Amino acid sequence: MSHERSTQIQLVNRPSGWPTHDDFRTVVTELPPLAPGEVRVANEFISVDPYMRGRMRDARSYVAPYALGETMAGGAIGRVVASAAPELPEGTVVLHQLGWRDVAQGPAAQFRPELDAPGVPHSLRLGLLGMTGLTAYVGLTAIAGMREGDTVFISGAAGAVGTAAGQFARLLGAGRVIGSAGTDEKVALLTSKYGYDAAFNYRDAPVREQLAAAAPGGIDVFYDNVGGDHLEAALDAFNDGGRAALCGAIVSYNAGSRTAGPDNMGNLITRGLRLEGFTIGNHLQHAPEFRERAGEWFAAGSLAYDETIVDGIDHAVDAFLDMMRGANIGKMLVRI
Template identity: 65%
Template sequence: MSTTEAPTATSREWRLAARPQGWPTTDDFRFVERDLPPLGPGEVRVRNAYLSVDPYMRGRMDDKPSYVPPYELDKAMEGGAVGRVEASRSDDLAEGDLVLHTLGWRDVAQGAAASFRRIDPVPGVPESAYLHVLGMTGLTAYVGLLDVARMEPGDTVFISGAAGAVGSVAGQIARLKGASRVVGSAGSDAKVDLLTSKYGYDAAFNYKSGDVGALLRDAAPDGIDVYFDNVGGDHLEAALAAFNRGGRAAVCGMISAYNTEEPPAAPRNLSELLKKGLTLKGFTVGFYADRMKDFIAEAGQWLAEGSLVYDETVVDGVDNTLQAFLDMMQGANTGKMLVRVS
């Protein structure tokens, strides 16, 4: 255990100043610098290297019951982060340890050592990867397909938001697990090209170029067996129409509705559930934390073999975290949206 620490320590951090109404704006946030107290027994101080911004964070900005507590007003916001321990008063973590934690949206994090998980680095894997392809994002794709949607070899799989952090991994896992056809949607022609040229999708379409239902029918003329839903709305309605008998959906996110002020209307064709014997199951990755060990073992091997690839969109500077989040919500990222702290 080390007790060495800098004579002064500060943290630059983002705080929620007001609950957004519809799309968040810069007026809803404050960027502040504050002094950190001396480390107490069992505590560590971490210099963050990368921060994660994710769609679920929009829900935490509202004061509504959900699977995670809402952000508190005028308190430091939270999110996934990876960094190095720079001072420790804990026997469990030493200076220089690489750790994963949820005290993001700031450059320096401090707290009980139990709040930080030490990472044993995989050779050749960058630190940022533990926030996506080898982290919760990758695990989300893995359990969504295999545990929630119960994908089987030979299935036709449709993934919405397919060029995002979760979707880009989910499509590759579907292929690696024996899907007969993998179809994705994305929000630009460039992303559509990336899905088929890099991520192994058999077909993909730009959902902004026409009716989603018609585009999906063209991409999957024999119907779909599994739907990994990151979008909701018209994509969910299109999937219900395209499902074969006994189809299964893993409902991971509904980004199309995150910034609406009124609850969206339900899909107009929910009767497909009855006619086809469909299963729609929502989930959050926290329900499946016990699967992380299996996921890391399998995904680590895929990475080493080069059969699992990824993209990152990296924004520099903790002061640009808010803009990175807003851009991600508008679909500006390819793969995982990250903030490189320094």
């Protein structure tokens, strides 16, 4: 296969509310001959992630919004199939951020070589052993300062970050780990496979009530992927000196209007709480420590994972929309 064409998915409209297929288009591009120092990569997997919804807005954020008419950027992993860069010969497995395309081409500096380790699927470099896992690890350790014996509550616990965070919390010595999810199947998976001590379906009853029942002794750490009623419930449940790592607010990503804020912010003062938002790009100095610890845990058989895989670049939008609706368990990926 020559890989001289690249099928790519581009954003053409800024969605208001839920995105639809009409907000995207598929283009096929003829790739030019390699210039000196460039490589061509046949992608194996591309990542679809909640943060991408935020980048579809033309608004201030931690990273520039997607430009209309340009290919969706994001994590991908593949193998070099043609090279004019000696440091990345043909056959090298590489990670990059060129996103939603089946073939990527560019300067070698845009691609990071990855160890092609036996027994480690390449897809995990985008999930549990990649940026997703790093996000979970940094949130617990560097942001929330989790300590042995802490009771930890994780919202959106059956997603890619949540399944990683629950396991890491347990391995780091948490006294109790509690998670929320949106289906009974996911709740059962959290306790049977991912080491959660308790979990609840947030659709069954108010989160405030369910968290209070699951954590009668209160919580010390909150890892938030959801926001909204989950943050409000955590503010009620916090013990004195509680800490929150705010990683996502998926409840508001597709809202047509501003979502209401918590009604109990006064607890921040009376209980001496600390809430800190973060994005992983500002904490990459922790990556070597994470890779070492996660690698050891994985080699020891201490980490489980699920992947929800959609086949074909033409179904990247389907995968993204399904992920935003919570149809995935673990990491959502598109297999090329």
